[in-house]
Amino acid sequence: xxxxxxxxxxxxxxxxxxxxxxxxxxxxxxxxxxxxxxxxxxxxxxxxxxxxxxxxxxxxxxxxxxxxxxxxxxxxxxxxxxxxxxxxxxxxxxxxxxxxxxxxxxxxxxxxxxxxxxxxxxxxxxxxxxxxxxxxxxxxxxxxxxxxxxxxxxxxxxxxxxxxxxxxxxxxxxxxxxxxxxxxxxxx
Numbered sequence: 778x779x780x781x782x783x784x785x786x787x788x789x790x791x792x793x794x795x796x797x798x799x800x801x802x803x804x805x806x807x808x809x810x811x812x813x814x815x816x817x818x819x820x821x822x823x824x825x826x827x828x829x830x831x832x833x834x835x836x837x838x839x840x841x842x843x844x845x846x847x848x849x850x851x852x853x854x855x856x857x858x859x860x861x862x863x864x865x866x867x868x869x870x871x872x873x874x875x876x877x878x879x880x881x882x883x884x885x886x887x888x889x890x891x892x893x894x895x896x897x898x899x900x901x902x903x904x905x906x907x908x909x910x911x912x913x914x915x916x917x918x919x920x921x922x923x924x925x926x927x928x929x930x931x932x933x934x935x936x937x938x939x940x941x942x943x944x945x946x947x948x949x950x951x952x953x954x955x956x957x958x959x960x961x962x963x964x965x
Contacts, residue, residue, distance in 0.1 A: 822912060846961075853905065
């Protein structure tokens with residue numbers, strides 16, 4: 778794997794190193810030794826799969842508060858989506874900043890989303906499918922979300938959303954109390 782640093786502290790865009798021949802290729806999706814050498818999470822407890830049928834479906838911006846904060850490793854396995862992360866860790870030099878990248882079945886890029894980051898994506902194709910590993914179990918009491926179009930964050934989505942759940946439309950703009958920013962201290 779090739780680990781590319783992003784402008785956001787501790788987040789990575791990961792490229793698979795393909796070894797191939799006339800039959801096709803082989804590549805590692807995850808290797809504990811390689812992740813540990815990068816100082817990244819090496820223990821995942823769930824693998825989740827989502828399918829968005831329509832192009833323009835926006836999911837996000839989601840995260841969980843400590844002690845159930847999640848690290849995610851996200852990959853597109855069918856179609857394409859534009860993946861976005863926002864650093865919500867008050868101690869981080871990249872606090873309040875966002876980063877986005879296209880993940881597709883074709884480019885096989887993965888987004889490493891550290892603890893303390895909100896995460897979401899918008900589908901660029903019909904039938905876009907995501908596979909992602911998380912290092913914490915779902916904890917409904919710690920679930921939070923950030924409004925996808927919060928002007929203080931200024932995410933520049935590549936296309937206009939066509940589908941957004943009621944829940945995702947109702948997340949508030951960045952607010953220290955609701956978003957539990959004090960609980961995010963020390964997650965670097």
